[in-house]
Amino acid sequence: MNSFNKTVHFNVKKEEMNEAQNILLSVYEALVEKGYNPINQIVGYILSGDPTYITSYNNARSKIRKLERDELLEELVKSYLKDHHQDNK
Numbered sequence: 001m002n003s004f005n006k007t008v009h010f011n012v013k014k015e016e017m018n019e020a021q022n023i024l025l026s027v028y029e030a031l032v033e034k035g036y037n038p039i040n041q042i043v044g045y046i047l048s049g050d051p052t053y054i055t056s057y058n059n060a061r062s063k064i065r066k067l068e069r070d071e072l073l074e075e076l077v078k079s080y081l082k083d084h085h086q087d088n089k
Contacts, residue, residue: 020075023063030060046073 024042031038034055044053046069054061064072 020067020071021079023067024072024075026058027054027060027064030055030058033057042072045069 027042028038031041031054034057036055041053041055045051045064049069051061051065054064056062
């Protein structure tokens with residue numbers, strides 16, 4: 001069977017998800033404190049991988065680089081879908 005026909009499963013441990021959430025919130029706060037638009041900056045980082053989108057203030061840049069960009073994206077999608085699903089109940 002062709003491997004392109006199979007669905008790949010991601011399995012992220014609960015601890016990693018909490019770390020991703022904590023890092024995103026910490027980076028968000030650092031960007032706000034420095035006067036940046038945190039959404040634009042985080043999206044720029046996730047899309048490009050360029051760490052200069054993230055301020056070094058409060059070690060935000062080194063914190064966000066502890067995680068792979070796909071882990072950050074997974075946390076964002078999970079949070080969005082969780083919130084959206086709860087709104088529709």
